[in-house]
Amino acid sequence: MAVIHKGDIPVENILTSKTKALKINLNQNIYGTFSEIGAGQETVRHFFRAGGSSGTIAKAMSAYDKDFSDAIYGVEEHNRYVTESRLKKMLRHEIQLIEDRLDRVKHPEKIYFSYANTVATIDFAKKFKGHGWVGIQFQLDPNERYNEIVLHTRFKQTDATLQQETLGRLGVNLIYGAFYYNDNPKDLIKSLYDNIDLDEIEIDMINFSGPRFTYVDNRLMSLQLVKNGMTNAVMFDSLGKNLLPAQELYKKNILALRGRFRPVTKVNMDVYEGSQKLFFENKRVDPAATRTIFEITLSNLKNEGEINERDFLDRADLLCSLGQIVMITNFQEYYKLVEYFGEFTNEQIGFAMGTDSIMNIFDIKYYNNLKGSILEGVGKLFSNNLKIYLYPILGADEKTIIDSTNLRLNHKVKELYKYFKQANKIIDIKEYDVAHMKIQGHDVFRKISTNEDGWESMLPEGIAETIKFKGLFGYRKNVNI
Structure with a gap:
């Protein structure tokens, strides 16, 4: 399938949210749940309105009351609910319910998913624009473990209704991307802004995991966010795990x-x-x-x-x-x-x-x-x-x-x-x-890439060995220049 996103083809050729939702609804094998807290059921309504949603939606819910939410997903540490931890609890809980309540023998070809978001939109004083966590767990084969995509957003708009509408379009893009762009995460990331302008919402962290994403380096996915203008800064730790700057x-x-x-x-x-x-x-x-x-x-x-x-x-x-x-x-x-x-x-x-x-x-x-x-x-x-x-x-x-x-x-x-x-x-x-x-980085780089002698002593302990072992910066073993 051709990838469609702004920058590559005219905006008018981008798939609309309704078109994306309808295509998923008409796929007889995709079936799952929507759990949205904090901004209404903004994503699932696109699927209801597109038509044919009974073939896609097993359940849609919004546990707005804290006590209800705690009873379903458990109590959150520090009483904070717009967190990655909360989002993942929601995803895991809803996936487990699907597996428990739906008979695999009866639905042998179904590939299940759970979409969730937990967000805080702009406050009445308009001092805090709001942010949220959005994610999906999904299968691409009935016998396969679940894949997961989790992202963090910061709202830029100053109107709660507009933020809700943007969140809904983002959710549709994420679900569609999970099923149709999963073989190219870079294009999936770009597609998250289909029908959304960069000045409406910021995505400042995204993580891919699961059997279909074992080859994905999430540091590289972070780089795509900055490169595409979706955020101004990303961070990752010494283990290569993406961090949320805020x-x-x-x-x-x-x-x-x-x-x-x-x-x-x-x-x-x-x-x-x-x-x-x-x-x-x-x-x-x-x-x-x-x-x-x-x-x-x-x-x-x-x-x-x-x-x-x-x-x-x-x-x-x-x-x-x-x-x-x-x-x-x-x-x-x-x-x-x-x-x-x-x-x-x-x-x-x-x-x-x-x-x-x-x-x-x-x-x-x-x-x-x-x-x-x-x-x-x-x-x-x-x-x-x-x-x-x-x-x-x-x-x-x-x-x-x-x-x-x-x-x-x-x-x-x-x-x-x-x-x-x-x-x-x-x-x-x-x-x-x-x-x-006297050490100049560009000189060290040149020596490494051309296999000249003497660069090892210019680097911190252990770094030269890592470069040689991994073949970094064009280093080649046993090559005489």
Whole structure:
């Protein structure tokens, strides 16, 4: 079946929600339940209205009352109901009911599914736009274990009715995609926005699991969300498991290190260790309530305008092997990253960077897109309890150490820079290794891909072995160049 989504073909050729629902209804084998809490039965109504729904819908319900919901799905920890945990309990419970109540002998060809969502739409004060968890468990063969797709959404619209309608279309797209685009998860992700605009809803996390998705790397699926403009940032942990940024960053101190990490080198780890030590010296910072993030912008993943997905996974594999949390963002400008973090926390934020990066931050050309130019951009940057931890670089003579005290800036911004420096917003990392400062990531990458000697000593312990064992970054064994 041809994949249909915006960007590839005219919008008028995209399947409507009614068409998708009707096609599922007319499939004699697809049969399941709908359980929707928080915004009405917005998805299932599309199937009722399309016609032929008796062949698809075994049950539709909304357990709005907390006591009723608890009696069905169990009590939630911390009394929170719009959670991934709640969604998965709903999915498992409803699938088990289908298996218990429907006779497989009577329905040998049926493939069962359970669709669920638990959401909170915009409040009356319109201060909180709302969010939700949406998911489906489904079979593609009657004798097969269930597959699962779970995603998290953040509403962008400021009207509850519009949010409900968008949620309904999203649910139809997910169910249709599960049954008809399951062989290509990238196209399935794109199809989630059929009949939905990017400014209506954000999808900031998605996970695939089950027998049909054993080959899927969910980190790569996260990358698709950013690449397609469905969200501005995604995160995953050292095990490669996708994380929900809003949940991980909520009321946390955040230390972020931006880089290409192609591959991660000793100088990257020097920046990490030196900045983290200074960050934790701040009396406001509780290490137990801190998230340290290795952040890669989408622009740093592009090679000749295209994103090399294998190259992305190579970088991610190495950072994960070091036990780090990785974030992929659409934020080329640092101040936008600060604004993003500010959505989730008012605690201390730190950026660790080289001296060359801060020279870019105080470069007027960096802010041509802002009406307030550099004053507006730098003001936004330092507005949210931000401190910059600066790692020195070597001068052109490879002898001079350039740090916050002797870097060269345009005379028009020197006083502005001096203001933030004196306010203790820019702090030098004093512990560094001059030999490590000579390491250049692009040079290491070139040596790896061409099998030159000497690159192993430029990397943290264990990283060279991982590159060789997995053949990362084009490394080839026993090849003489």
